[in-house]
Amino acid sequence: MELVCPAGNLPSLKAAVDNGADAIYFGLRDDTNARHFPGLNFNEKRAAEGIAYARSRGKRVFMAINTYPRPDGWQRWQSAVDIAADLSVDALICADIGVLEYANHRWPELPLHLSVQASSTNYEALQFYFDNFGIRRAVLPRVLSLSQVKHVIENTPVEIEVFGFGSLCVMVEGRCILSSYVTGQSPNTHGACSPAEFVEYRETSTGLESRLGGLLTDRYAKGEQAGYPTICKGRFAVGDDTFYAIEEPTSLNTLALLPQLRQAGIKAIKIEGRQRSPAYVGMVAKVWREAIDSSLADPDGFTPKVEWNLALNQVSEGATTTLGPYYRPWQ
Amino acid sequence: MMNQALKLSLGPVLYYWSRDDLYEFYQQAAQTPVDTIYLGETVCSKRRSLRTEEWVDLARELSRNTGKEIVLSTLSLLEAESELKTLRKLCENGEFLVEANDMAAVQLLSSQGVPFATGPTVNIYNAETLKVLIKQGLKRWVLPVELSKSTLHQILDALTDEVETEVFVYGRMPLTLSARCFTARSFNLPKDDCQYKCLDYPDGRLLSTQEKQPFLALNGIQTISALTCNLLPEIDELHQIGVDFLRISPQFRHTDKIVEAFSRSIKGETTPDIKPFAPLGFCNGYWYGETGLRQISTSSR
Numbered sequence: 001m002e003l004v005c006p007a008g009n010l011p012s013l014k015a016a017v018d019n020g021a022d023a024i025y026f027g028l029r030d031d032t033n034a035r036h037f038p039g040l041n042f043n044e045k046r047a048a049e050g051i052a053y054a055r056s057r058g059k060r061v062f063m064a065i066n067t068y069p070r071p072d073g074w075q076r077w078q079s080a081v082d083i084a085a086d087l088s089v090d091a092l093i094c095a096d097i098g099v100l101e102y103a104n105h106r107w108p109e110l111p112l113h114l115s116v117q118a119s120s121t122n123y124e125a126l127q128f129y130f131d132n133f134g135i136r137r138a139v140l141p142r143v144l145s146l147s148q149v150k151h152v153i154e155n156t157p158v159e160i161e162v163f164g165f166g167s168l169c170v171m172v173e174g175r176c177i178l179s180s181y182v183t184g185q186s187p188n189t190h191g192a193c194s195p196a197e198f199v200e201y202r203e204t205s206t207g208l209e210s211r212l213g214g215l216l217t218d219r220y221a222k223g224e225q226a227g228y229p230t231i232c233k234g235r236f237a238v239g240d241d242t243f244y245a246i247e248e249p250t251s252l253n254t255l256a257l258l259p260q261l262r263q264a265g266i267k268a269i270k271i272e273g274r275q276r277s278p279a280y281v282g283m284v285a286k287v288w289r290e291a292i293d294s295s296l297a298d299p300d301g302f303t304p305k306v307e308w309n310l311a312l313n314q315v316s317e318g319a320t321t322t323l324g325p326y327y328r329p330w331q
Numbered sequence: 332m333m334n335q336a337l338k339l340s341l342g343p344v345l346y347y348w349s350r351d352d353l354y355e356f357y358q359q360a361a362q363t364p365v366d367t368i369y370l371g372e373t374v375c376s377k378r379r380s381l382r383t384e385e386w387v388d389l390a391r392e393l394s395r396n397t398g399k400e401i402v403l404s405t406l407s408l409l410e411a412e413s414e415l416k417t418l419r420k421l422c423e424n425g426e427f428l429v430e431a432n433d434m435a436a437v438q439l440l441s442s443q444g445v446p447f448a449t450g451p452t453v454n455i456y457n458a459e460t461l462k463v464l465i466k467q468g469l470k471r472w473v474l475p476v477e478l479s480k481s482t483l484h485q486i487l488d489a490l491t492d493e494v495e496t497e498v499f500v501y502g503r504m505p506l507t508l509s510a511r512c513f514t515a516r517s518f519n520l521p522k523d524d525c526q527y528k529c530l531d532y533p534d535g536r537l538l539s540t541q542e543k544q545p546f547l548a549l550n551g552i553q554t555i556s557a558l559t560c561n562l563l564p565e566i567d568e569l570h571q572i573g574v575d576f577l578r579i580s581p582q583f584r585h586t587d588k589i590v591e592a593f594s595r596s597i598k599g600e601t602t603p604d605i606k607p608f609a610p611l612g613f614c615n616g617y618w619y620g621e622t623g624l625r626q627i628s629t630s631s632r
Contacts, residue, residue, distance in 0.1 A: 068456035070478070071485035098459025119454070122409045124418075124435035131442075132463070143510035148410050171554075172408055175452055176507035177477045178547075181556060181623035184616070186477055188454065213622060216540040236546065237539045238517040245538055245549070246513060325510040331522045 001261070002268035003292055004062070004161065005285045008040040008275055013050040013061075015282035020289025023060040025093060026050065027191075027274065031073065032080040033064045034117055035274040036191030047087055060090040065103075066115035068096045068188040078102055085110050091137070094118075095174055100133040114138035116163070117187065119174030123155040130158050137161055139270060141173045146257065146326045150264040159267040164254045165284060166272025167317060168324055170232050170247040178231040183213040194230045201226065210234075227318065253312055253321035255288075255304040258295040280315050287311055337570050337597050339590060340367035340497060342580040343404035343430075343450075345505065345550060347529035350380040356581065357389060361397045363587050364594040367576065368393060371404035371421065373432050373450070375512075375551045376414045377525065383417050390427050400428070407432040407452045408508040408552065428470065441467035451476050451499055452508070458489035471495035473578060476504045476560070479620035480572060487573045495575040500562040501589055502580025503535060503548055503555040504623070513549040522552075533583035537611075545611045546624075559609035562618055564629040566596045582608070 005021035007013035016024045027033025029041040042050065051061045063084045069077040077099050084092045085107040092110055094100050095117035103110060114120060114129050116139040129135045137159035140149060153160050171178070173187070180186035183198040200211040208220045210229040217234030220226045227233060232246040252272070254261065261269065269292070271284050287308045295302040313319050324330055341360055344353065360368060370393075371386050372378050381389065390401040403421050406414055415435065422429055422439040431437045432450040440447035448471040455461055455472055464472070474483055476499050487496065514536055515525035535548030535555055545557040562569065562577075569577065577597075579590055585608040592602045606613070616625030 068454055070482045071457050071489055072482075074457055074459065096454070096456060096460060097463050098457045101459060101463050118434075120434055122415060122433075122435050124415060124438045125409075125433060128434050128438035128441070131438075132467075143408065144410055145510075151412060170511060171507040171509045174454060175407075177475075177623070178506055178554070180477045180617070181504075181506055184620070184622040188456065189477065215544065215546065215624075216542050219541055235541065237541060237543070238536060238549065241517070242541060245517060246509075246554075247511070328523070329521055331510045331512070 001266060001292055001296075002161075003285065003288050004268050004270045005281055006166075006271055006274040006276070007050065007281065008035065008037075009042070009278070010046050010050050011278040012274075012276075012281040014053055015278040016285045017054050017057050017059050019282045019285035021059060021285045023062060023090070023268070024050070024054055025062040025064055025274075027064045027066075028080055028083065030076060030080075031191040032067055032069075032077050034066050034115075034187050034191050036067070037196065037275050040275060044083055044087070047083075051087055051089065062091045062093050062113065063087070063089040064093040064115065065099060066093050066095040066117045067191045069099065070189065074098075081107065093139070100129065100135075104133040111136050113161070114158070115174075116141050117174040119172055121172065123152050126152070126156045126158050130156070137267065139163070142169055142252065143172050143325050145328045145331070146260055146264065149266070149326070153265040160265070161268035161270050162254075162261065162266055163252055163272060164261075164269035164288065165312060166251060168247070168250060168252040168322065182215050182231060194228070199229055225318075233317075248320070249318035250320045250322050251316035251318075252324045253309070253316070254323060254326055255291055255308060255312065257323065257326055258291055259299040259302050262295065262299065276315070283311060283315065335575065337566070337574065338366040338576045339364065339593055339597070340369065340576045340578045341365045341586070341590070342499070342502065342578045343369045343371055343373045344581045345374055345503075345553065345555065346533050346535065346583070347375070347378045347527065347551065348380060348533055348583070349530065352533070353380055354389075356586070357393060359587055361393055361399075363590040365399065365579070365590055367400040367402060369402045369404045369430055373404050373407050374553045375529070376406060376411070376417065377527070378529070378551075383420055387421075387424055387427075394427075402428045402430050402448060404430040404450065405432050405436045407450070409433055409435050410510065437464065437467065444468065446470040449473060451505060456482075458486050461486065461490060461494065462492060465492045465494050469494060471497055471576070473497045473499060476506075477617050477623060480565075480568060480618050481620055483574075484572050496573065497576035497578050498562070498569060498574050499560065499580065500565075500569070500577045501593070502560060502582060503557070504560045504617075505553055505555050506547070506623075507554045509552050509554070512552050513554060514551050517549060525551075556614065556624065558612050558614040558624055558626075560615060560617070561605070561609065561613040562615055563593060563596060563602065563605065565615070565618060566593070584608070
């Protein structure tokens with residue numbers, strides 16, 4: 001099982017490599033990838049340095065071009081694919097059919113992975129991308145239970161990668177436009193969900209408010225920790241109740257499921273968080289390296305160490321984690 | 332591309348309505364001036380007011396009695412083998428055009444070599460994607476709701492292949508899908524024991540901000556806009572860009588009157604006021620490349 005870690009910059013990439021990642025994924029400094037945040041990501045030179053660093057230590061590097069170009073941006077996506085080919089990355093992670101077609105046609109030797117943003121949750125959909133573009137691997141959206149993941153694996157020629165840890169999308173990735181409904185920008189079009197430039201915190205007589213694009217996402221009592229106003233993690237009114245109507249601020253953590261994930265035939269575990277610090281990347285990589293090694297050594301006797309989960313909780317949203325969709329009752 | 336008269340379509344019912352309500356709705360829809368009717372369950376496989384065979388029977392009946400084009404719509408988010416089984420049945424119906432709302436259906440239809448349509452949850456953001464799908468048999472596509480007229484214009488400009496373009500012009504917009512059922516959650520029920528609460532919310536359950544701004548509507552595993560998208564004033568523009576079909580998304584009441592208004596507008600007649608049919612208000616921001624929930628006033632254009 002490959003441990004795939006995020007890198008938003010060169011120090012993060014090195015932290016991932018040094019702490020046990022098998023592969024690292026990154027994106028360019030523009031809207032061609034789904035973590036298009038100010039000050040984040042790589043230019044070509046930095047990417048080449050990072051790739052050299054990882055390669056010299058036997059690690060693989062993937063590049064994400066996983067947003068959806070509109071016609072006026074098409075050339076940027078095309079040139080991103082060319083850059084990936086020039087850098088000879090180990091795989092290109094794509095979502096858009098047009099981009100996949102271009103990459104497969106222009107650079108047939110470049111291995112393609114299907115991004116989670118392609119929103120493919122079943123083996124028939126995966127078959128389309130396999131037949132047409134020869135994808136080698138797909139990252140599954142965070143909507144399937146463990147038995148559903150297993151069923152996909154049993155019926156597809158494509159390697160399956162799943163998310164193991166990090167911020168949790170409650171919606172099916174690649175088909176959620178809540179962000180553009182409120183800000184005009186979505187992960188698909190702009191590579192960012194609930195972009196920071198639309199976030200506002202206001203101190204009022206009734207306490208602190210968080211807003212996104214002017215829309216009230218939450219109110220916090222005195223002393224209550226304010227969260228980032230991602231729409232799906234706000235408190236809203238439905239009927240007579242005001243509550244986390246979609247999802248509490250929490251992170252995904254599947255550490256406890258490691259033996260089952262391996263048994264299901266999962267080829268790679270992905271850690272979310274290209275927007276996070278090198279310290280986060282290093283710490284999470286280290287915990288997961290240890291956990292994966294220990295689950296391989298003794299799958300039947302595996303239980304996550306308390307200190308692993310404590311460390312992961314500290315860097316989790318709301319300081320809590322969930323097994324998310326893998327655990328059916330959560331649904 | 333623009334010369335043909337605009338056609339009207341009735342999108343699939345996004346909500347969980349009872350069997351009687353569905354039959355009554357389609358009996359009424361048969362009398363309206365829509366050219367095309369999309370039929371079938373696109374949101375939740377637990378909704379079985381009509382069995383798959385009954386949807387196909389209804390398609391036959393409507394096709395025979397009205398002469399309208401009938402299209403079978405399919406599920407948008409597929410997780411279980413049972414859902415794929417239903418999808419295969421629909422894709423192999425052999426009679427009616429099928430609307431794919433997930434790439435699974437695109438795969439099943441294109442591998443059989445039959446022409447197909449795509450709904451708003453198949454991600455087509457550029458002409459390159461369209462070209463690939465046209466080669467696979469795509470006959471008609473619905474513009475994803477977050478894309479603007481300028482994007483649509485550019486896509487159609489770059490296209491030489493023949494394909495019909497449909498735009499979602501009226502209704503609460505589908506914004507997202509999840510493994511989780513938010514209607515069940517709002518009653519503190521797990522999805523596996525949802526007690527079919529959606530039946531009580533034939534236009535979705537309203538979700539508002541803490542300052543009572545109507546924001547979203549919960550429709551089971553789907554979340555839609557609380558505001559109603561309305562591009563009635565933009566009809567000429569839609570025509571000029573080269574759109575072929577205007578999609579009206581059914582709502583529980585007054586869909587016939589809304590269809591009537593669009594039909595009159597296409598014919599250049601004066602249209603009745605449809606504001607009362609969307610009590611929470613209209614939005615059209617996406618069409619103008621803006622925030623989706625905004626209403627750009629037609630006079631300030």
